[in-house]
Amino acid sequence: MSYYIGLMSGTSADGMDAVVVDFSQAKPALVAACGGHYSEETRQQLRTAALADSLTPDDVMQLDRLIADYSVSAIKQVLQQAGLTATDVQAVGSHGHTLRHRSGQKGDGFSWQIGDPSWIAEHSGICCIADFRRRDIAAGGEGAPLLPAFHQAVLGHGEQPRMVLNLGGIGNLTVLESQTFGQPRTLGFDTGPGNALMDDYCQTHLNQSCDHNGDLARQGQADENQINIWLQDSYFQQPAPKSTGREHFNLTRFQPSAPQSHPDALATLTEFTVNSVITAIQQHGHASGELLVCGGGAHNAYLMQRLQQQLPRHQVSTTAQYGVDPDWMEAMGFAWLAQRTLQGLTGNLPAVTGAKGERILGGIYPV
Numbered sequence: 001m002s003y004y005i006g007l008m009s010g011t012s013a014d015g016m017d018a019v020v021v022d023f024s025q026a027k028p029a030l031v032a033a034c035g036g037h038y039s040e041e042t043r044q045q046l047r048t049a050a051l052a053d054s055l056t057p058d059d060v061m062q063l064d065r066l067i068a069d070y071s072v073s074a075i076k077q078v079l080q081q082a083g084l085t086a087t088d089v090q091a092v093g094s095h096g097h098t099l100r101h102r103s104g105q106k107g108d109g110f111s112w113q114i115g116d117p118s119w120i121a122e123h124s125g126i127c128c129i130a131d132f133r134r135r136d137i138a139a140g141g142e143g144a145p146l147l148p149a150f151h152q153a154v155l156g157h158g159e160q161p162r163m164v165l166n167l168g169g170i171g172n173l174t175v176l177e178s179q180t181f182g183q184p185r186t187l188g189f190d191t192g193p194g195n196a197l198m199d200d201y202c203q204t205h206l207n208q209s210c211d212h213n214g215d216l217a218r219q220g221q222a223d224e225n226q227i228n229i230w231l232q233d234s235y236f237q238q239p240a241p242k243s244t245g246r247e248h249f250n251l252t253r254f255q256p257s258a259p260q261s262h263p264d265a266l267a268t269l270t271e272f273t274v275n276s277v278i279t280a281i282q283q284h285g286h287a288s289g290e291l292l293v294c295g296g297g298a299h300n301a302y303l304m305q306r307l308q309q310q311l312p313r314h315q316v317s318t319t320a321q322y323g324v325d326p327d328w329m330e331a332m333g334f335a336w337l338a339q340r341t342l343q344g345l346t347g348n349l350p351a352v353t354g355a356k357g358e359r360i361l362g363g364i365y366p367v
Helices: 040-049 057-082 117-124 133-138 147-154 195-206 211-219 225-228 262-284 300-312 329-342
Strands: 002-008 017-020 030-035 089-102 110-114 128-130 164-167 170-180 183-191 287-294 314-318 364-365
Touching: 002 057, 002 329, 017 329, 030 057, 030 211, 040 057, 040 089, 040 287, 057 089, 057 110, 057 117, 089 117, 110 133, 117 128, 117 364, 128 329, 147 164, 147 170, 147 183, 147 329, 164 262, 170 262, 183 287, 195 262, 211 262, 211 300, 225 262, 262 300, 287 300, 300 314
Parallel strands: 002 089, 089 128, 164 287, 287 314
Antiparallel strands: 002 017, 017 030, 089 110, 128 364, 164 170, 170 183
16 A cells, blocks of 8 residues: 555645545545634634735744644644554645645745644654745746646546646645647646635634535525626736735725625625636636635535536536545645655646646655
8 A cells, every 4th residue: 555645635625634645546435524713712713814915934943833732633643543553654744724825926925834844754653745836936937726737647548628726725626637829738727716705705704614505695696797797807917827815815805895794695605716717718728627615615505506507518517526535635635645756756737836847845844
């Protein structure tokens, strides 16, 4: 067996996902998975830090250690669930938690994830591989999205055109093996908001984590004029490859106009996410075929319904259709990247990130 652990703390700042993946066969096999929720205090600290104009060194280092502690706890929990010990695992691939991600068309971009990998290696007893994005950025890329390479590896051989849509806090689209300039290649880029705006609205105004199943949005009426104004945002006009984050797509910039009922506001935010995905597909995606959704948005029944209604020439489903649990796709992807790094193999796709070439990603922190 060839076991790796993947850790993911997404832009929704709701908790830490951990998976054990077996790479001994041609197709990666999910062995165990768990999701640990952050305390309300931690969620608030992470959201505040993500949008703060300035942060003190003490604040940053305390959060860095806090995410590392959550990581170690998640590792121990998923090992227990799998019936394994630390010595059974080759490495941990830790994404960390993103505090800042700035895309850079002129080489001035950066991406900053916290979650001290030295602390994780020391206190889990497993080699930790982390900081996956910055090598791609050093090579002229966006450092994101990184998962299209994993999507290509596990879902890249369909009988019809296929795309993968990851709806975490930010949405990103993988266009598998598209025909570009006569050469088939995989494309990928961030589409804009995923669940972040909807979740933030629920947490700010309703004291609940999210709009479960989209039940509130389903009752509301979307403000089409507001959505059309938002869709004029400069991000949607940028060519791919491109990436973004919560520092751009947040409620400060994209606040539903008052007065609106809560269902109307959530209908507007949901439809904004749907329209941003449609825009991305029209610009760079397949005109028909499969759209496989993963991430938390896959559980929003109303969002999935609206995607299918807006894309009548596509079959909208989740990655579960092909044996990949949509809840754990991202964490599995970072286990896969850790395996690639430890074996001295590249992990980025230059057509996706814009890097000058393929690169081995991340730093290795031995036990």
